[in-house]
Amino acid sequence: MDWRSFASEWEVAALRRGFESDVLIEGHGLKSPCSIKGSASLPCIYLSSGIHGDEPAGPQALLGLLKEGFFSEAFHWLICPMLNPAGLEAGTRDNEQGLDLNRDYRLCQTREVTSHIQWLSRQPIPDLFLSLHEDWESSGFYYYEINLGVEGPQPEQILEAASAFFAPEPESVIDGHGVDSPGWIYHSQDPDVPDGWPEAIYLAKRKCPLSLTFETPSSAPLAKRVSCHQAVVREAVKRFQAIIG
Numbered sequence: 001m002d003w004r005s006f007a008s009e010w011e012v013a014a015l016r017r018g019f020e021s022d023v024l025i026e027g028h029g030l031k032s033p034c035s036i037k038g039s040a041s042l043p044c045i046y047l048s049s050g051i052h053g054d055e056p057a058g059p060q061a062l063l064g065l066l067k068e069g070f071f072s073e074a075f076h077w078l079i080c081p082m083l084n085p086a087g088l089e090a091g092t093r094d095n096e097q098g099l100d101l102n103r104d105y106r107l108c109q110t111r112e113v114t115s116h117i118q119w120l121s122r123q124p125i126p127d128l129f130l131s132l133h134e135d136w137e138s139s140g141f142y143y144y145e146i147n148l149g150v151e152g153p154q155p156e157q158i159l160e161a162a163s164a165f166f167a168p169e170p171e172s173v174i175d176g177h178g179v180d181s182p183g184w185i186y187h188s189q190d191p192d193v194p195d196g197w198p199e200a201i202y203l204a205k206r207k208c209p210l211s212l213t214f215e216t217p218s219s220a221p222l223a224k225r226v227s228c229h230q231a232v233v234r235e236a237v238k239r240f241q242a243i244i245g
């Protein structure tokens, strides 16, 4: 996959769809874009992907939604589609230094996460965070929810939207987490490893009330994973919109 073209395509499509874009970091001529749309007085939805460089479906899904005009006028949108540009280019989970960016949101040892946190701290606290990931060990779809006590989309709704592409992941323990029902992990707002904060834990510590981390199975065809991510993003946003009325 050509991630330089992806970044340029993203910037062009974002401009066309009313977003203002900036660059989180740049290295080897490869930019990591971040895009904002809508008044900050609107409910805020933040989406991110590409924090693990071997998970291309999330960035592709967000680019597809952007191009079709999915990101409506109803929300304040924040989007970071390729948080680990060097990892994406190399096709590796980690960044160039061999560090997992999604464990660096407490110690901030990487310039990717440092610049990302600086950018996030200038934005409103999102009301909803959607994080797009993939898993090399799973065969079905699953997702993590961190909820500080608000009404959110129900697991049946998210899993139903995913089911056109993938059944819920059948394992009862996924990545060391017991599922609450097949395909759904209700995660506490505390990190699994004290100093190894993922992005979603950082957002929870900043009082983002609801975060959903979607995981598609990497071994399945890319187009199917992209479509699944798009389906669950659509469903989550639709349900969130209905809840906030």
Ligand SMILES: [Zn+2]
Pocket (backbone or CB within 6 Å): 051, 052, 055, 133, 134
């Ligand atoms: Zn991941």
